[in-house]
Amino acid sequence: MPNPRKVMLISYVYPPAPGGGSPRLVRWTRALSQAGYEPIVITVKPTFTRGEDLSLLSEVSGLARIERTSSLDPKRIFYLFQKLARPPKPASKQKELTRETGATAPGFAFRLYSAARNWFLIPDEMIGWAPFAVLRALRIIRKERPALIITSSSPHSVQLIGLILKKIFRIPWLADFRDAWARHPYYLYPTGWHRRLNAKMEAAVIKNADAATWAYGLKDAEKAYPRLKNKFHSLHNGFHEKDFSDAVPLRQPGFNLLYLGAFYGAQTPKFFLAALKSLLQKRPEIGSELRVWMIGQFNPEHIELVKSFGLQDQVTLKEFLPHGEIASWMLSADVLLLFLGADLRDSMVIPGKVFEYIRAPGWILAMIPEGETAEVLRAAGGSLIVPGSQPEKIEAALLELYRLWKQGQKPSRDQAYVSSKEEDQLKREIIKIVSSLTATNRKT
Secondary structure (H helix, E strand, C coil): CCEEEEEEEECCCCCCCCCCCHHHHHHHHHHHHHCCCEEEEEEECCCCCCCCCHHHHHHCCCCCEEEEECCCCHHHHHHHHHHHHCCCCCCCCCCECCCCCCCCCCCHHHHHHHHHHHHHCCCCHHHHHHHHHHHHHHHHHHHHCEEEEEEEECCCHHHHHHHHHHHHHCCCEEEEECCCCCCCCCCCCCCHHHHHHHHHHHHHHHHHCCEEEECCCHHHHHHHCHHHHHHEEECCCCECHHHHHCCCCCCCCCEEEEEEEECCCCCCCHHHHHHHHHHHHHCHHHHHCEEEEEEEECCHHHHHHHHHCCCCCCEEEEECCCHHHHHHHHHHCCEEEEECCCCCCEECCCCCHHHHHHHCCCEEEEECCEEHHHHHHHHHCCEEEECCCCHHHHHHHHHHHHHHHHCCCCCCCCHHHHHCCEHHHHHHHHHHHHHHHHHHHHHC
């Protein structure tokens, strides 16, 4: 008989992995524990990343049993080679990447893998983790019989793990999509065959899962799978009010603009930097007050891009910060910057940080296409939305935000809408979905 109080949560991404989906996995873990379930987390051992977020790990301490497995995926292999090749470095202060060169991309072998992965690693480069995760899950399920399996992606190879386990055990299975899969606007498939194969794998997962949750793209999923939409649930990302209530704003003089995250796929800051350069040439007096902070994971080309525009005095790229420190920066920012694919006319993607942005008190400058993110920002209020590939419109928005700042005008948010994205509300939605699935398992 299944154990009605145990739930297995499988995700390649899990704290202390920084950024990305980790906060969502923290929310899943807390919700399960709060509802009286015993979460059993299966994730990967340490892999190559540009930092660890121990603050996120501390948030799930004692709430779940975490089983970490080996893997043959490139990030895990690169981590092991790196560990053998060089001694561990002592902890150091966060670097300003525009002024220091210590944080760079990995070497030739890693870049070679990046070029080849889309061709040979299907559906993604983390497929090398799947056999290890399946074997660990098989052992645990046979012994402990959890009432529910939850798989969370990306990487979407995680969903194939859930499909295998579902075929073997017939345990209720919930597929959580933090990111879209076959129709993701940033995924560049090398051939039509690759795209069709990913679409077939996605269809198999959605057909066999008992439920699916979507951080965004629910309407697109319902259109693609109209006969299965009854099993779909919208489950946006959100924010944790405690992160903000416990945070102390930084004391930063002047007009401060903040970007959090990384640039990948079609995302680029080049049009923003071009707009900023043009504005400062026309209004040089603004340069003494304006400061742009970009905090996250950046490649050398982003550092060189800032230098090529001659903006080192205004734009600072800083290394990753633990999630526990991010709220202090957001509370201090006059403007929060958001980028999506500059060449896209529309996009269903909603970055997780959007919901923390709308909780913060500053204006939001969103250089984005139309789509779900724009809908969220308009519903929340306090945003200027401009096309990401038009520097002249970005420049005009920057000048308008500077004017508002000089006049002391603050944005107005729809607090009822913002509150609906707070973690407690989202946890209630999680618990409702999970309870319905575990109840079904008890009946069978």
